[in-house]
Amino acid sequence: METNSVLVPARRLAGKALLALAFLFSMYEVSPLKAQSCGSTGLAVQVLGSGGPELQDKRASTSYLIWDHGTARVLIDAGGGSALRFGESGAHMSQVDVVLFSHFHIDHSGDFPSLVFSSWFEDRKRPLPVYGPSGNDFMPSTTEFVRDLFSGPHGAWRYLSELVEPGAQGSYTLEPYDVVASSKPVLVFRNSDMVVYAVRVIHGGFPALAWRVEMGGRRIVFSGDTNGEGDGLTQLALNADLFVAHNAVPEGATGVERRLHMPPSVIGMTAANAHVKQLILSHRMLRTLGRENETQTEIKLHFSGPIAFANDLDCFPVR
Numbered sequence: 001m002e003t004n005s006v007l008v009p010a011r012r013l014a015g016k017a018l019l020a021l022a023f024l025f026s027m028y029e030v031s032p033l034k035a036q037s038c039g040s041t042g043l044a045v046q047v048l049g050s051g052g053p054e055l056q057d058k059r060a061s062t063s064y065l066i067w068d069h070g071t072a073r074v075l076i077d078a079g080g081g082s083a084l085r086f087g088e089s090g091a092h093m094s095q096v097d098v099v100l101f102s103h104f105h106i107d108h109s110g111d112f113p114s115l116v117f118s119s120w121f122e123d124r125k126r127p128l129p130v131y132g133p134s135g136n137d138f139m140p141s142t143t144e145f146v147r148d149l150f151s152g153p154h155g156a157w158r159y160l161s162e163l164v165e166p167g168a169q170g171s172y173t174l175e176p177y178d179v180v181a182s183s184k185p186v187l188v189f190r191n192s193d194m195v196v197y198a199v200r201v202i203h204g205g206f207p208a209l210a211w212r213v214e215m216g217g218r219r220i221v222f223s224g225d226t227n228g229e230g231d232g233l234t235q236l237a238l239n240a241d242l243f244v245a246h247n248a249v250p251e252g253a254t255g256v257e258r259r260l261h262m263p264p265s266v267i268g269m270t271a272a273n274a275h276v277k278q279l280i281l282s283h284r285m286l287r288t289l290g291r292e293n294e295t296q297t298e299i300k301l302h303f304s305g306p307i308a309f310a311n312d313l314d315c316f317p318v319r
């Protein structure tokens with residue numbers, strides 16, 4: 001009974017139960033979940049933004065939260081629109097242990113200043129570490145990105161320079177780090193009950209990382225944007241309990257689209273080779289929306305585990 005199931009997150013079930021059940025009928029097994037706040041009783045990934053850069057998809061751009069027993073512990077990316085979803089999720093910036101950026105395209109980083117300014121009104125005292133890639137001619141490094149936003153004398157929002165100036169009083173500090181990544185996963189961050197690894201992935205010419213967060217004996221992996229070249233992502237995703245991959249292009253994509261993103265077949269092979277337990281498809285774009293059956297069919301040629309297409313605010317328990 002466990003085979004061929006489709007994951008249906010709590011929020012969708014609450015709002016669209018009849019429609020979803022009618023649509024899925026006997027083909028798939030639905031996992032009913034009680035309506036609850038995301039991750040209130042365990043570990044869960046909440047999708048804050050399930051879209052790409054296009055606003056017409058009516059989705060926030062990429063962002064994910066890892067909830068741990070009611071606390072929002074890890075924020076991965078902060079694309080446009082995701083700050084509003086962050087508020088809607090009930091999370092507070094004072095709860096977050098660490099921010100992880102996959103890369104600095106706007107659809108992954110544009111709402112970071114909004115989240116930071118919101119945090120200004122919370123009682124955060126401890127530093128907030130921010131990890132992301134190093135830079136090149138197309139992109140700032142993570143330290144440059146944070147300084148370009150908040151440092152004097154030229155930062156865009158230098159009125160918040162207290163956040164990045166050592167010894168400043170009255171504010172917590174943002175602590176940005178450039179990850180020296182390689183084609184093999186490297187340990188990036190750890191605290192009392194969390195370990196975080198990154199691997200370099202290929203996203204055209206833009207420095208980019210995939211992330212793995214290990215907590216409570218579970219592995220959660222985020223591909224970020226990548227064309228899937230090399231086997232670093234497969235190594236990172238090995239035995240992941242939840243694997244979030246980006247469904248930005250359809251099968252058969254060529255040219256720039258393919259240099260930047262994985263088609264469904266590559267997502268399926270990666271998930272299969274890494275033996276992930278469940279696959280979530282996000283970063284949905286106009287060119288993949290409406291083609292879910294085709295995408296799922298292509299992935300299932302390689303990967304036989306459960307697959308779900310993400311929508312904003314969907315909550316996926318990690319068991």
Ligand SMILES: [Zn+2]
Binds near residue numbers: 052053062105107108
């Ligand atoms: Zn993107």
